[in-house]
Amino acid sequence: MSKKKKILLFSILIMMILFLTACNNQSELKKVEDNAFLMDTLVKVRAHGNGAEKAVKESIDQIEAIENLMSKTVTKSDVYKLNHNPKKEIIIAPETMVVLKKAKKYANLTAGDFDPTLGALVNLWGIGTKNPTVPQPSAIEKALKNTGYQYLDLNEESAKLTQAKVKIDLGGIVKGYAADSVRKIMKKNEVKHAFVNLGGNVLVIGDKVDGSAWKIGIQDPRKGRGSVMAIVAAKDMTIVTSGNYERYFEENGKLYHHIIDPKTGYPAQNNLLSVSIISSSSFDADALSTSIYVMGLKKGMKFIETIDEVEAMFITKELDVYLSSGLKELVEIKNKDFNLIEGEYFAN
Template identity: 40%
Template sequence: MRKSVNKTHIFLIAFLILTILPLYGCGLKKQQDPISKTEYMLGTICTITVYDDKSEDVIDKAFARVKQIENKMSVNKTGTELDAVADAAGKNYVKVSDDTFYVLKKGKYYSEQSGGAFDITVGPLVKLWGIGTDNARLPGQNEIDNKKSLINYRDLLLDEKNKKVMLKRKGMSLDLGGIAKGYAADEAARILKENGVKHAIINLGGNILTLNSNPDGDPWKIGIQDPFQTRGNVLASIEVTNKTVVTSGIYERYFKKDGKIYHHILNPFTGYPMDNNLASVTLITDVSINADAMTKNIFYMGIDKGINYVKKVPNLQAIFITKDKKVYITSGLKNNFKIVDSSYKLMN
């Protein structure tokens, strides 16, 4: 069943992070009504919209692939491959699927690249804080120090020949929340392409991936969520074609204690949420899994070091939004980025 969509301004609200705004020009050729489905997966609301003449079956196939990945890697489910690895920590290797091994290998690579600012062995600390769950709380310093001592990506051992993994020390655990959604978006895109889809938007809770251009041949217009307003309020727009747009922000998941906000982007070195002047970082690139992992490291770096890092990575652009409503963008975005909220100021 096709959903009714305004062809001039099609709004697909990205849960928590981004708002997608594909634009169609009036008077252009008549376009196929898009088909769209939404599911709750990977701990967030996920929407896939296809703008070609296809049945809903093609979206179902993409969601089935996302579900496979969720069942193997989600921290929100029990009995996953990650649980098996944690249960065997300090004892023995565990055979995992090709999917999980690939994501773990990528995760360890980006953990090394970041020097541990992004670390996929952060599981014990994430569970301790419980941010985004009903068990969120401010832990004591002794608790934090204890869990922090269990975080070290170097202690994740990978046996590539046999697709086996092991955590060296008892009590260690993995958390792929900072990378698995990116992989799922890439895989959903692959399934759509293999089924003949040419124009689509995949939105996995803020991990956005666009297939080609919109049906008119123009770039997709994506609105960047205002981190200080309710969902759907945007501060800027950016035009992209065949790109992924991934955001990490302090407003995604958090709780308040004694008037202080504790957000979910944890600093493995301090054991507390990262504390700088950034409200969000958005990356635009070609592969979603890469952007997903890099956002946390770049958020940790802050604006100056973050921009320098982005400059060294091919086909990577970034948007930095500060807590005092300043916006910094990398040079490759100057011609397709526009602020739409006058309370924000573009700084470069």
Template identity: 35%
Template structure:
């Protein structure tokens, strides 16, 4: 499809609609990009039995598993994020994800004793990495790595690198929640920030960026309702329940989508005040917070320009 010399290509991968925008008509290149995404999905998924990740999980408590370099490096990165003090990121959260089943048939609030039992097998320090052997060992039976919170960011960065290698320096890849922009073809790229719990095309604002990743995590993405309360999919590995604070969504603007994935989770776990305080130490990471009270809070605007689009939300353009 052509629109102002922009060609869009789409596919469904990783359980999401994938969109690739190019400023040249090249169906062969688009097919290669989608094949690259599929290759990485096959390595990282926990939703089918034959991935390298599932090989690791099946061997939990028994023996190490030698894996390919991309899998080892992504697990290494995910463990480092998980070991940050009081981190809301945890690569070993798999048993809790499976227990809650949020977004799948049969989701419900599990008994407290079952949550407590699963917490005992979600310790990231029990993911043992052997750099020389290229192997991963889960020290306790029942442990499961889940890279769902980080895999899309890694893949988006690999797609960007591949396009650069092919001489493509203007374009956009949207992996569903992870948007990676390349170049400045006709001014800045404009990326929408979704309005929580509203129609799919309803936005609270738009972001203009150049050569940046935009990653959003929101409580509205997957949830169920029970006993008059919403239970969303962003689980807190510190207590085993969905994160419960003032936030509906966090959007991270960064150079690499992998950083966006990590920081959306870290910042979601910290909340607005602590999140802004931490971001003051990072010139390369910025955040947009959307709260339950309909506030939009910008940590800063060094790498993007934000335009509000919904009058029912209040914009704060400075840190708390």
């Protein structure tokens, strides 16, 4: 055998050894997972790597801390203090202020289709509680007079509700903030592969241990959790879904879901079953999934197409699926009941 051939074979052998070693190292990465019931939902955090155990514990603790700061029912929270001390300046924790400012930003950006001051309406309907009810029109009109993001006054370190009976409810954005906080914890602990699920708000960090993309299922809105109608290939990405199947009740044969239209005071009435937002920021995606659902297909699609690096998937009651322009290579429809609609339908 010539000297050149020996060198070539030796080089190939070394490369194979390095490749196999790398595969073994990846497959042997420590996996840590924990679950907790926080923010009125089941939270799952999974991480791989040497820093996984610390990262997962810190993540669960951080989500609980965020809940204690921003829950409307925790008596020591910033939101509770705001809601129960109208027209008074309340000192706010920096983390809460970040969420309040982002919430007000999206309220302005969506012309009120997202509104963090829907507490009076949310309480009135009681959807997700033991005793939901269809309120009288007069009660809804009264509650509408006690909503409006213009009544939320934010300063550097304090906030104030300028009208009595206005109530803050951050349920449409706080889980997104929590997910992005977990991302920071994972990065700090040098975790490169992680999966986070906050009741349907899904965040994946990096790729899977084997180097492939995460496969995130989009729930079939006609069925319960675990029923998948499409798969999204994801890496360093978040997927947040809002739909009429998440929390609802039925009365006299009519379904009433929890996504309240701030302009009418009733559950948003459009032809949508669900909207999924795909983005790098869970914080933004959370607010967008709610507001885009309220907007409906045509207005919502136009809005999404104006935002860089944010995509959306709409499912209508006819089981038609509409994808924003950047999603077409990432989504695979798995259920033949659903019909992918293609074309520039959002341009007009």
